[in-house]
Amino acid sequence: MSSENSTGATILPFRTTDEAVDEERRGFVKKMAVTALTLGVGGAAIQSARFFKPNVLYEPSKAFKVGDLSTFPIGSRIVIEGRGIEIVRERDGMHAISLVCTHLGCLIKPVENDPDIGYMCPCHGSTFAHKGEVQGGPAPKDLPWYEMYMDNTGALVVDTSKVNHKRTKLAV
Amino acid sequence: MSESAYSIKESIMQLPRNIKASISRRGEGTAEQERAAAVFGNMFLHVHPVRVHVNSLRAGYTFGLGLISFYLFLILVASGLLLMFYYTPSTELAYRNMKDLEYVVTFGVILRNVHRWSAHAMVAFVFLHMCRVFYTGSYKAPREFNWVIGVFLLLVTLFLSFTGYLLPWDQLAFWAVTVGSNIASYMPVLGDYVRFLMLGGNEVGQMALLRFYVLHVVALPLLAATLLGVHFWRIRKDGGLSRPSND
Numbered sequence: 001m002s003s004e005n006s007t008g009a010t011i012l013p014f015r016t017t018d019e020a021v022d023e024e025r026r027g028f029v030k031k032m033a034v035t036a037l038t039l040g041v042g043g044a045a046i047q048s049a050r051f052f053k054p055n056v057l058y059e060p061s062k063a064f065k066v067g068d069l070s071t072f073p074i075g076s077r078i079v080i081e082g083r084g085i086e087i088v089r090e091r092d093g094m095h096a097i098s099l100v101c102t103h104l105g106c107l108i109k110p111v112e113n114d115p116d117i118g119y120m121c122p123c124h125g126s127t128f129a130h131k132g133e134v135q136g137g138p139a140p141k142d143l144p145w146y147e148m149y150m151d152n153t154g155a156l157v158v159d160t161s162k163v164n165h166k167r168t169k170l171a172v
Numbered sequence: 173m174s175e176s177a178y179s180i181k182e183s184i185m186q187l188p189r190n191i192k193a194s195i196s197r198r199g200e201g202t203a204e205q206e207r208a209a210a211v212f213g214n215m216f217l218h219v220h221p222v223r224v225h226v227n228s229l230r231a232g233y234t235f236g237l238g239l240i241s242f243y244l245f246l247i248l249v250a251s252g253l254l255l256m257f258y259y260t261p262s263t264e265l266a267y268r269n270m271k272d273l274e275y276v277v278t279f280g281v282i283l284r285n286v287h288r289w290s291a292h293a294m295v296a297f298v299f300l301h302m303c304r305v306f307y308t309g310s311y312k313a314p315r316e317f318n319w320v321i322g323v324f325l326l327l328v329t330l331f332l333s334f335t336g337y338l339l340p341w342d343q344l345a346f347w348a349v350t351v352g353s354n355i356a357s358y359m360p361v362l363g364d365y366v367r368f369l370m371l372g373g374n375e376v377g378q379m380a381l382l383r384f385y386v387l388h389v390v391a392l393p394l395l396a397a398t399l400l401g402v403h404f405w406r407i408r409k410d411g412g413l414s415r416p417s418n419d
Contacts, residue, residue, distance in 0.1 A: 057373050105354040106347060123351065 062161040066096075068154060069172055077110055085146065085158060086110055093169030096148045096158040097132050102141040119143065131167065219404055227415035233308065234413065237301035241329075242400065244294040248332075249393065251287040259339070261385035263378050266341035291333055298329045310414035318406040321399055328396045335388035338381060349376050349384070 066080050072089045079086045084100045084107060099119070101108050106123035118130035126137030133142045147162040148170045156170075196213065208222045227233070258277055259269045273280035302322065305311055311319035338349045353376065357367040372379030407413060 052369055052372075054372050054379060057379075059373055059375060059377065103354075104351040106351065123347070 063157055063159040065151070065155045065157050067156060069150070069156065072156070079110065080158075083158075083160070085160065087148075087156070087158075089172075090169070093171045094148070094156075095164070095167070095169050096146045098144045098146065098160070101126055101139060102134075102143065103137070103139040108143075221408060221412060225412065225415055227417075228413045230415070233415060234304060235300075237297055237304050241294055241297040241301055244290050244297060245396065245400070247290045248287060248294065251283055251290065252389065252393075254283055255287055256389060261339070261382050263341060263381055266339060266381060270340045270342075291336060295329055295333055298326050302326060305414075308414055315406075315410045315414065318403060318410055321403045321406065325396065325399050325403060328392055328399065332388065332392045332396065335384040335392065338376075338384045339388065341381060346376055349380065353380075 060083075064083065066083075066085075066087055072078055072087055072094060074089055074091055077086055077088050079099065084098060085096050086099055087096055088094060099108050099110075100106075101121040101123065103121065103124055103126050106121050108119045108121040108126070108128070111117045111120050111127075116129065117127050117135060119128040119132070120126070121137065121139065124138050126139035127135040128139070128143050129135050131142075132145065134140075145164040145167050147159045147164050149157055149159075150170075150172075151157050201209065210217070211220060211222045212218045255273065258273055258280065260266060270284070273284050275281070277283075305319065305322065334349075334352060338345045353367045353370055356370060357363040359366055368374065370380070370383070371377075372383050
């Protein structure tokens with residue numbers, strides 16, 4: 001269908017109606033092919049990214065023993081080292097409170113002998129009341145309490161994967 | 173030399189010239205052609221244009237901030253490569269390796285400090301470079317694409333600093349990354365997932381150290397080098413360094 005002009009260059013003719021129809025069909029097939037390829041390759045790529053999510057974690061268990069009842073006399077506040085919690089025992093029961101700042105995860109320090117402030121974060125100065133309510137600083141949330149129970153051997157167990165939303169004390 | 177009289181002696185005499193010709197890949201030309209060919213015929217020099225506008229050479233316009241950032245990157249690659257000979261990304265050994273570099277390894281303390289201070293300086297100079305580009309309006313068309321590449325380079329520089337910060341495995345490193353990964357978890361919807369993937373777990377431990385190490389010594393430097401290549405290439409394609417149009 002092509003012709004040559006005087007310079008010898010090839011000039012393509014205008015499309016005929018038949019070819020336009022053909023073009024539509026080709027366009028459709030092309031779109032389908034690109035869609036299938038995108039879904040296939042894209043899906044495979046997204047699934048491959050799961051490689052980076054570890055399936056087994058070698059981290060300490062979230063539920064752990066903190067000791068016998070006798071370790072925690074009435075009126076005591078005892079920090080469990082390396083676990084980021086404090087066990088508080090009062091006359092009406094005991095509870096486990098998180099020592100991980102709700103702002104950016106620093107380890108907060110219990111404050112001794114202060115009527116209002118129970119905890120303070122050394123990183124950005126957040127302060128918390130004795131029950132864990134935010135008193136000041138950038139912390140957005142109160143310190144959570146964790147579920148606590150006594151197992152059949154009489155040891156106290158804290159489970160940091162379960163938050164004690166109602167803030168109930170363990171009666172002992 | 174005639175075809176019949178091939179002599180070993182003459183071909184040996186010819187050897188140095190042959191070697192030189194194989195490297196320079198060009199014959200004689202005029203003085204100007206020679207000078208141009210010396211630039212674009214050399215892989216390391218060809219990044220630079222053969223001719224530059226006299227205003228591009230005014231030191232007070234760019235202060236050479238981009239080039240200084242690039243040289244700091246080269247220093248960091250070289251010193252980092254040497255540090256890798258003595259560093260192990262394990263929670264048991266990392267801190268001790270770092271202390272050994274400071275007290276036991278010959279020139280180790282210099283090496284570690286060169287790496288550390290160059291890293292700080294690179295962040296500062298990349299930032300100053302960005303300020304210069306902004307104040308001279310060099311981010312405007314046709315250089316807007318290169319500005320975006322530059323923003324990515326700034327981010328890569330910051331991620332390199334952040335990942336390198338964990339590697340000494342001291343208290344500063346541990347808490348800085350605890351805080352940093354918690355900042356990432358404030359991201360809407362994906363936050364906690366990003367933190368988990370970044371640390372390879374729920375807390376800063378062995379998996380986090382290994383991940384940060386791989387990012388720090390392989391992934392991010394490769395990304396930085398690639399983006400640097402595009403960044404430099406685009407300077408040429410976008411019409412050279414921006415400069416005052418007249419004196």
